[in-house]
Amino acid sequence: MSSSSSALQAAPEAELPRPAAHIIKSDAEAIEIAHRVAAELAKEAAQRDRERRLPRAELDLFSQSGLWGITVPKEYGGAFVSNATLAEVISIISEADPSIGQVPQNHLYMVEGIRLDGSEFQKRFFFDLVLKGVRFGNAFSEIGTRSVADVQTRLTPTQGGYTLSGKKFYSSGALLADWVPVVAKDERDNTVVAFVQKDAPGLTIIDDWSSFGQRTTASGTTLLDKIFVPSEYVLPHHLAFDNPTAMGPVAQIIQAAVDTGIARAALKDTLHFVRNHTRPWIDTDLEHGYEDPLSLRDIGDLQIRQHATEALLARAGKFIDKAQVEPNEDTVAAASIAVAEAKVLSTETALLAGSKLFELAGTRSTLGEFNLDRHWRNARTHTLHDPVRWKYYAVGNYALNGINPPRHPWI
Template sequence: MTATSVLIEDAEQQQLPRPAAHIIKSDAEAIEVAHWVAAAIAKEAATRDAERRLPAPELDLFSQSGLWGITVPREYGGAFVSNATLAEVIAIIAEADPSIGQIPQNHLYMVEGIRLDGTEFQKKFFFDLVLKGVRFGNAFSEIGTKSVNDVQTRITPTEGGYLLSGKKFYSSGALLADWVPVVAKNEADDTIVAFVKKGTPGLTIIDDWSSFGQRTTASGTTILENIFIPSEYVLPHHLAFDRPTSMGPVAQIIQAAVDTGIARAALRDTIHFVRNHTRPWIDSNLEHGYEDPLSIKDIGDLQIRVHATDALLHRSGEFLDIAQRDPNEDTVAAASIAVAEAKVLSTETALLAGSKLFELAGTRSTLGQFNLDRHWRNARTHTLHDPVRWKYYAVGNYVLNNVKPPRHPWI
């Protein structure tokens, strides 16, 4: 029996604590299922945030709905939906609960990484698991290093594979994942991703995420202590950036979609509160708060910005589809810039909508019973992932000087 067949048999014997996932077949079905899942997880979103309650049953519903497998290529049994559909699915889920909307970001990122640079074994093996509902978490980023791409975690050769050691933070989704992909550097200082099964000796995930926003992303610290990794579980991730690929903009469009969902939710709750609770200002001489012309004007401005964000998000998905079909320096750069534009507007709209909510709804809206501050807290926390000030620069340099943006996961 070969080493590969042993790994396959080992994975098949690994029983999931939940039924196999539904397999989505089309873009239209993905959108339909996303709306159904969103309606279910929205019911206790505010309570989960207030209590910092990890969304275990909600995440099971989400992953087993088939939505975590919609980017698996068709030749491996997936729907390989358009990137506009992918972004809309995430925005729909994030409007219901942005913590849950963020959790599959790195899972979907790794599906793309496997599509681009996985061996045939890795594609068959991991895509099959994904379609069954297996969830990838992440152990990518580290804390206290010089920069986000300064990776201290190391993987060193040993008989039959590698040994992996390091410490990670911001491990979104890892606490509730089945596998934890880990970014590390190999002996040549190239960036690789090692796939670690939950329960592997030496893997410890600590529930210590204490941010004021995105409180229930199942994140925290990941400790990796001399973990044995079969060579078949190691992906040469640096290849995705050594050449022009869709890897970076795929990562970014999902981030923009989360912020778009937060903006939609903040505007939705603003309208509901103003319609049902807000009093008119005394100088308006009006009966209802929703008749206030200045409030009406600001609501109109927010709606326009949300619709513009939706449009840029959809447009960026179209550019990304082109880059996936025909990856080259020009198409990938155009996709990165289009996604950067969507990320800028989604960031600014989410922050504005989260803040304007209180200005338009009034003091009562700040009461803890409503927990409406979660929208701004979530927006402020999530949008720190990639500073949009650098996206303004990338867009400006591209259109003014024809300078293509750098290739990495943050553009």
């Protein structure tokens, strides 16, 4: 290890931003802890959304539970849970509060990126931090460029490392992170990720996220002004897509899991409101709204769609597991397609459940005191991450013509 590398040792516990996190050892423990954490996160989720209050204490609870470290490989001390378990954990948290469920998606994405293409030093250094509860944010996307894949942020060689300059948006979780991984282009125009510590000179994170949904993700602007980045903190991220890997499917199953959780929450509130508040329509002799046969039909439809969504999500996880163990063109394409199917249904179910809630619950359900519109707002906002119309295309082209989908983080 070089002298610069030996100086870059994982911070001792006394220097961590919070007490060291619990380390989860199994899939079953991850699910059990997710349910316990979600019960706490749900308590003030509606109020946080209404007030646009950032979940600082709640995020500490979430990360220190150990759930942010469950995909660290076993040889580095983690549980390396199945992807079905990963998706279920995220959907459980997102049912409680989807803004909080969204925040670790890029953290988990980078854990997979390090697993795939990190140096041995990077794996030991960053996985150690992750297991101790250190949080990665993100500064990936830019606005005003030709497409989402058009990256203008640059990493330029300098004495002892690089300088990093650019401007990012949609920086979910960066404001409350300890490290901010930044997607940039290097001097060879390769896509890399530079890991920047939160207090690095030249890093400015602005809380200017004003969307009507996912209000407390702090997904606003990140400014990067000639930040020095040691060479050891630069990951050759292009390799994850130059070669067949499960990088894209891992990114996408987390997205689908957030939407699955939103759908669960909307359906749960629909059932509660119809059961307790909704009146029968005047053209019936019924005593209660929950006896309305037309409402029962629609609720049955929502329940079936929700179960189908969850089944496709779990199925996709199995395909990703196989692609991680046997990465090749065929297994990675199959995983991408399986996740695309889950992403389509999770998107459509979340949006439908968020809308049907009001149709079935009635006018009273729109009152501000209930804040039930947050489900549809959250679903509409989060599902814009990547258009499902292109998922249909990918699935159809694969099924009919045997054409594999492209390899990138959005498929």
